[in-house]
Structure formats: structure tokens, C-alpha cells
Amino acid sequence: MPVQSDFSRQVRECTDRLSAVGVGALGLLFDLTAQRLVRFATALTRHQHDAEDAVQTTLVRLAGQPQSLTRADCPWAYLLRMVRNEALLIARRKQRSITTSNLGDLVTQCLVDEAEREESHRAVWVAMRSLPQEQAEVVVLKIWEGLTFSQIGDVLTISPNTAASRYQYAMTKLTSRLSKHSPSQVAVAKQAPREVICD
Amino acid sequence: MIDRLHGHEPPDELESLLLAAGNYVRPSDDLRPRVLELARTERQERRMQRNLARMAAAVFLMVMVISAYRQPANAAASQLFSPAMEAVSLEAEASARRHDPSWETVESFTDIRRWQASLLRL
Numbered sequence: 001m002p003v004q005s006d007f008s009r010q011v012r013e014c015t016d017r018l019s020a021v022g023v024g025a026l027g028l029l030f031d032l033t034a035q036r037l038v039r040f041a042t043a044l045t046r047h048q049h050d051a052e053d054a055v056q057t058t059l060v061r062l063a064g065q066p067q068s069l070t071r072a073d074c075p076w077a078y079l080l081r082m083v084r085n086e087a088l089l090i091a092r093r094k095q096r097s098i099t100t101s102n103l104g105d106l107v108t109q110c111l112v113d114e115a116e117r118e119e120s121h122r123a124v125w126v127a128m129r130s131l132p133q134e135q136a137e138v139v140v141l142k143i144w145e146g147l148t149f150s151q152i153g154d155v156l157t158i159s160p161n162t163a164a165s166r167y168q169y170a171m172t173k174l175t176s177r178l179s180k181h182s183p184s185q186v187a188v189a190k191q192a193p194r195e196v197i198c199d
Numbered sequence: 200m201i202d203r204l205h206g207h208e209p210p211d212e213l214e215s216l217l218l219a220a221g222n223y224v225r226p227s228d229d230l231r232p233r234v235l236e237l238a239r240t241e242r243q244e245r246r247m248q249r250n251l252a253r254m255a256a257a258v259f260l261m262v263m264v265i266s267a268y269r270q271p272a273n274a275a276a277s278q279l280f281s282p283a284m285e286a287v288s289l290e291a292e293a294s295a296r297r298h299d300p301s302w303e304t305v306e307s308f309t310d311i312r313r314w315q316a317s318l319l320r321l
Contacts, residue, residue: 178213
């Protein structure tokens with residue numbers, strides 16, 4: 001089941017280039033995928049430093065053995081799986097005690113005209129951190145990566161039905177935790193320009 | 200649920216809220232240089248290890264070749280010295296016999312039998 005989208009195709013191109021050129025092309029793959037990978041790993045480890053360690057380890061390993069990614073049916077799904085494995089390893093090794101309301105580890109960005117919605121973004125991340133890891137990863141893959149449940153099942157090596165049920169449980173929890181942010185914030189969120197960035 | 204399984208339905212309010220927060224987290228500024236630097240360092244280490252392995256293989260090959268060339272010369276040398284070596288070993292054996300009491304007994308017994316035989320012949 002290849003995850004075929006524009007993004008997947010871009011990842012495939014970067015992978016081929018990495019395989020042909022070597023470390024010199026790693027910057028391209030980083031620019032294309034780092035934000036998504038860090039986001040995914042942060043949802044798993046609940047700490048951005050650990051998430052970045054996982055992404056770093058994965059990308060450095062890939063630079064040494066790009067064939068593993070080139071041979072994959074869908075390099076993007078394979079990359080997500082690699083980062084997930086690494087993130088879970090790190091999370092297990094470090095066993096941090098994390099208070100879900102503390103987002104101090106996050107490096108954030110907010111568009112200039114989105115500043116007013118920062119509170120809702122933070123609420124979303126706090127709510128995401130309160131989810132069990134199995135549910136959080138499904139939400140990330142479904143909402144932020146736009147994968148189908150079948151594709152999510154492939155990445156997480158679970159059945160599509162399991163992925164769907166985890167998603168349902170997660171959404172139920174998120175609904176109750178984010179209910180106060182929903183109606184008004186969403187109206188603003190739907191017309192969000194995404195070009196200008198401020199830290 | 201079937202539609203949801205294939206992700207075709209329009210996102211509801213909560214999904215939009217979540218979607219909007221997707222780009223809120225970004226990688227830290229030093230992650231890119233850190234990754235590239237580490238990847239380069241590891242590439243250099245791999246190259247060095249590969250070169251060392253090649254050098255070790257070359258040295259091993261040289262040793263094999265040299266020892267293969269040396270073996271016939273050694274054989275010739277051993278053939279050249281073999282008569283002398285044989286003589287030396289025989290002499291050593293004889294001297295060992297001379298100083299060994301059991302061999303002396305055997306020799307004296309042989310001498311007596313030889314003397315008796317000469318007497319009988321007379």
C-alpha cells in the first residue's frame with residue numbers, strides 16, 4: 001500500500017538524490033521532512049528534545065544507508081516508521097516524568113496574524129499530550145499527515161479498524177478537553193494564511 | 200466509519216482546530232546543522248574504516264604473496280642441507296646409544312654371542 005501524494009513523491013525524489021549524491025543531499029530531505037517528523041516524534045515522546053534526537057538519529061542513519069529508504073515502497077511511510085521506532089526507544093530509555101500542561105520544551109512558531117490563536121494551539125498540544133501515545137500517534141498521522149486509516153495501519157503495523165477505533169477514542173477525549181476552544185477558534189483557524197512566520 | 204476509513208469526509212470543527220495547530224511546533228534552529236555535521240562526521244569515519252580495512256587487506260595479501268615466494272627457497276635450502284642434517288642426526292643417535300646403559304647391555308650381549316659363535320666355529 002504505497003502512500004502516494006505530492007509529498008510522498010517529493011520524499012521519493014529526495015531519497016533518490018540522497019542515494020545518488022550521498023550526505024550532500026541530506027539537507028534537502030531535512031528541509032522537506034524535519035518539521036513533520038519532529039511534530040510526529042514530539043507527540044510520541046512528549047518532549048521536543050527527545051523528538052529531535054530521534055529525528056537526528058534517523059536522518060544520520062539514513063545518510064549512511066540511503067538504500068533502505070530507496071528500496072521501500074513508500075519512503076515517507078518508511079521514514080515515519082523509522083522515526084517512530086527511534087522515538088519510542090528514546091522515550092522508553094529516558095522515562096521522563098512529564099506534566100502534560102507544561103509545553104516549555106516546545107520550540108514554536110506562530111504566524112503574525114495567528115498570534116491570537118496561540119492559546120488554542122497551546123491548548124491543542126496540551127490536549128494531545130494528555131492522550132495515550134497509541135492514540136496521539138493516530139491523530140497526528142490522520143490530521144496532520146493526512147493519511148487514511150489503512151495507511152496509518154501500515155505505518156503503525158496495526159489493522160485499519162484498530163487505527164480507526166483509536167482515532168475515535170482520541171477524538172472523544174479531545175472534544176471534551178478542547179470544547180471551550182472549538183467554535184470561535186475554528187472560525188479563525190479556517191482562514192489562516194501560512195506564509196509569515198514569527199517566533 | 201467507512202468514509203472516515205478513507206478520509207474523504209470534510210474535517211469537522213475539532214479536526215480544523217487540530218489542523219490549525221499542526222505548524223505550531225517547529226524544529227529548533229540548531230537541529231539542521233547538528234544533523235548535517237553528524238552525518239558528515241560519520242561519513243568520514245566510515246571512509247576511514249573502509250580505508251583501514253583496505254590497507255589491512257593489502258598487507259595481508261602482501262604477506263601471503265611474500266610467504267608464497269619464500270616457501271620454494273626454504274625447501275631448496277632444506278634439500279641442500281639434508282645430507283649433513285642426516286649425518287648429524289645419525290651421530291647424535293650413536294652417541295646417545297653409547298651413553299645409554301640399556302644399549303650398552305645389548306651391545307655387550309651381542310659381543311658375547313659373537314665371541315661364542317667364533318668359538319663354536321673353531
